[in-house]
Amino acid sequence: MSGIPTMLHYxxxxxxxxxxxxxxxxxxxKSAQRMAFYLLRIPREEAMQLAHAIAEVKEKIGFCRxxxxxxxxxxxxxxxxxxxDRSLLCVVSEPRDxxxxxxxxxxxxxxxxxxxxxxxxxxxxxxxxxxRELQARLYENEIQEVILATNPTIEGDATAxxxxxxxxxxxxxxxxxxxxxxxxxxxxxxxxATLVSALQWRREM
Amino acid sequence: MHLxxxxxxxxxxxxxxxxxxxxxxxxxxGENAQGKSNVLExxxxxxxxxxxxxxxxxxxxxxxxGMAAVGAEVIREREGEISLEMAVxxxxxxxxxxxxxxxxxxxxxxxxxxxxxxxxxxxxIVTAEPSIRRRYLNLEISQISPKYCFxxxxxxxxxxxxxxxxxxxRDRPYRDGSLDAWNEQLFRFGAPLLxxxxxxxxxxxxxxxxIHRDLSDGRETLEIRYLPGVPLPEGGDLLAIDRAFxxxxxxxxxxxxxxxxxxxxxxxxxxxxxINGADARLFGSQGQQRTVVLSLKLAEFRLMxxxxxxxxxxxxxxxxxxxxxLRKAHLLGWMxxxxxxxxxxxxxxxxxxxxxxxSHIYHISAGTVLPEGTHANSVLNxx
Ligand SMILES: Nc1ncnc2c1ncn2[C@@H]1O[C@H](COP(=O)(O)OP(=O)(O)OP(=O)(O)O)[C@@H](O)[C@H]1O
Ligand SMILES: [Mg+2]
Ligand SMILES: [Zn+2]
Numbered sequence: 001m002s003g004i005p006t007m008l009h010y011x012x013x014x015x016x017x018x019x020x021x022x023x024x025x026x027x028x029x030k031s032a033q034r035m036a037f038y039l040l041r042i043p044r045e046e047a048m049q050l051a052h053a054i055a056e057v058k059e060k061i062g063f064c065r066x067x068x069x070x071x072x073x074x075x076x077x078x079x080x081x082x083x084x085d086r087s088l089l090c091v092v093s094e095p096r097d098x099x100x101x102x103x104x105x106x107x108x109x110x111x112x113x114x115x116x117x118x119x120x121x122x123x124x125x126x127x128x129x130x131x132r133e134l135q136a137r138l139y140e141n142e143i144q145e146v147i148l149a150t151n152p153t154i155e156g157d158a159t160a161x162x163x164x165x166x167x168x169x170x171x172x173x174x175x176x177x178x179x180x181x182x183x184x185x186x187x188x189x190x191x192x193a194t195l196v197s198a199l200q201w202r203r204e205m
Numbered sequence: 206m207h208l209x210x211x212x213x214x215x216x217x218x219x220x221x222x223x224x225x226x227x228x229x230x231x232x233x234x235g236e237n238a239q240g241k242s243n244v245l246e247x248x249x250x251x252x253x254x255x256x257x258x259x260x261x262x263x264x265x266x267x268x269x270x271g272m273a274a275v276g277a278e279v280i281r282e283r284e285g286e287i288s289l290e291m292a293v294x295x296x297x298x299x300x301x302x303x304x305x306x307x308x309x310x311x312x313x314x315x316x317x318x319x320x321x322x323x324x325x326x327x328x329x330i331v332t333a334e335p336s337i338r339r340r341y342l343n344l345e346i347s348q349i350s351p352k353y354c355f356x357x358x359x360x361x362x363x364x365x366x367x368x369x370x371x372x373x374x375r376d377r378p379y380r381d382g383s384l385d386a387w388n389e390q391l392f393r394f395g396a397p398l399l400x401x402x403x404x405x406x407x408x409x410x411x412x413x414x415x416i417h418r419d420l421s422d423g424r425e426t427l428e429i430r431y432l433p434g435v436p437l438p439e440g441g442d443l444l445a446i447d448r449a450f451x452x453x454x455x456x457x458x459x460x461x462x463x464x465x466x467x468x469x470x471x472x473x474x475x476x477x478x479x480i481n482g483a484d485a486r487l488f489g490s491q492g493q494q495r496t497v498v499l500s501l502k503l504a505e506f507r508l509m510x511x512x513x514x515x516x517x518x519x520x521x522x523x524x525x526x527x528x529x530x531l532r533k534a535h536l537l538g539w540m541x542x543x544x545x546x547x548x549x550x551x552x553x554x555x556x557x558x559x560x561x562x563x564s565h566i567y568h569i570s571a572g573t574v575l576p577e578g579t580h581a582n583s584v585l586n587x588x
Contacts, residue, residue: 118383120370125381154362154390162386 068113085109087144117155145173164205207545209278215270217243218572227565233549235569241549245520247275252320315351323502324522335475360394375465396447398471406431413504434473516544
């Protein structure tokens with residue numbers, strides 16, 4: 001906390017930058033100051049590139065209308081790709097889990113990103129997640145199998161169970177990726193071999 | 206099994222310690238607050254991954270040091286030598302190495318070293334509130350079943366989530382259908398806890414009864430009874446327990462929502478100690494309660510021995526002074542069996558000469574082991 005008193009003496013714009021940087025995940029007051037001083041030091045064009053990049057994602061990146069992955073178009077690359085198997089739908093909790101799946105080059109179906117998992121302690125119930133949108137997709141499209149690929153944490157498992165209950169009456173095949181994944185871990189930290197085998201050993205719920 | 210060496214670094218009041226204990230009785234003697242119990246705590250930490258008394262793990266780090274480390278070379282009859290190491294960081298994080306290999310999860314440590322601890326505070330297992338008895342069950346069963354430890358951690362997490370959901374349902378009675386999903390997690394991790402606890406107590410009770418009979422000169426019959434937080438059918442496997450748990454949750458469902466909390470499950474478990482049919486917590490004398498704990502600890506030793514195929518390490522913290530002559534003699538006779546024991550005391554006066562002659566004696570003073578005692582050569586004190 002040694003940085004706080006001196007910060008009062010910073011010129012206002014600098015203090016504002018430090019305060020903004022501090023809000024970033026994993027950035028404390030010390031790192032925020034270091035980053036602010038770095039940005040002051042580098043050439044103007046370089047700093048503007050960063051500013052533009054930030055402005056651009058906020059302007060251009062939104063959610064795919066179909067699967068709720070990040071995209072700069074109305075539909076993401078995967079949903080637009082006509083070679084993907086539309087009878088197979090993989091449900092993940094976050095875009096980063098989708099990316100992890102994609103890196104395996106094994107999965108040729110399409111995705112649905114829930115944007116979270118059920119967690120009462122964080123105030124997240126099923127209605128906060130993109131579950132209604134998932135149901136709508138299932139009614140409208142030719143999907144035959146839904147693979148539930150939430151993380152094997154208790155919240156991920158509870159979410160998968162909830163979805164299985166919800167989706168099975170629709171007459172679909174509902175499977176859960178196998179628990180070859182490190183327990184309590186995150187999908188995006190797992191190595192590819194683990195993910196491939198988890199996909200291979202998915203089971204019906 | 207036994208420890209061939211024990212090494213402490215920046216642990217409690219030890220800067221650096223290397224101990225080469227004997228395979229029989231090791232007596233740690235010294236005045237109060239010198240660091241005797243700290244040695245037992247370190248050994249227990251390697252066995253259970255849990256501190257005996259710290260509420261936060263970082264309390265074990267020596268004042269102002271960056272991190273604490275405990276290491277041991279363990280000899281097991283079948284597996285041979287295993288080296289264990291645990292580091293405790295100021296962030297409360299713990300890391301584990303087994304045979305020099307860093308392990309991703311701390312619970313990998315469980316099952317490598319088995320130890321039974323008996324200290325003055327263990328009287329609470331008989332006299333204190335139910336949570337102390339559940340903690341006792343958790344610590345002991347975790348040592349013989351790492352899966353239990355895993356299930357327990359997930360059960361606790363599930364319980365917190367489910368209680369929160371029930372509170373929300375109480376306060377704004379809008380049902381989104383997600384309670385079923387949490388119930389499922391509750392059964393999945395809770396039913397195995399009920400099963401393992403019942404199994405453990407069913408085996409522990411007859412062993413304790415036999416030991417207690419000896420300790421009480423045949424006058425007392427001890428029975429340890431498991432009081433599950435879910436009414437369980439007689440006998441029955443995991444499936445039957447799971448079913449009973451489901452039925453019970455179904456039965457109390459509305460009331461749980463009304464009260465905003467989980468009302469049945471292993472978080473309500475308790476143990477009862479009956480001496481000749483009377484509850485020792487309510488009706489036992491202090492001496493009887495102490496004897497129950499001693500019987501319990503010795504029974505636990507037997508059970509663990511049976512379970513892992515060789516005797517565990519015994520840790521006795523300052524218990525001799527609380528016992529009367531009969532129990533003292535029994536315990537001393539018991540220690541002469543082939544198991545490695547670490548015992549702390551403030552004076553050697555309670556020990557017969559023939560036992561002392563057979564023991565390794567360490568004089569502990571202000572976080573160092575003084576190389577005097579009977580077996581001074583076996584003591585190597587680090588810098
Ligand atoms: N994190 C720590 N850093 C430094 N010293 C510590 C730390 N934690 C405990 N101590 C010291 O360790 C000593 C207590 O050690 P321990 O509990 O092993 O004593 P003991 O020899 O068993 O005493 P008694 O006979 O009273 O039970 C105290 O002096 C305490 O101040
Ligand atoms: Mg002590
Ligand atoms: Zn898409």
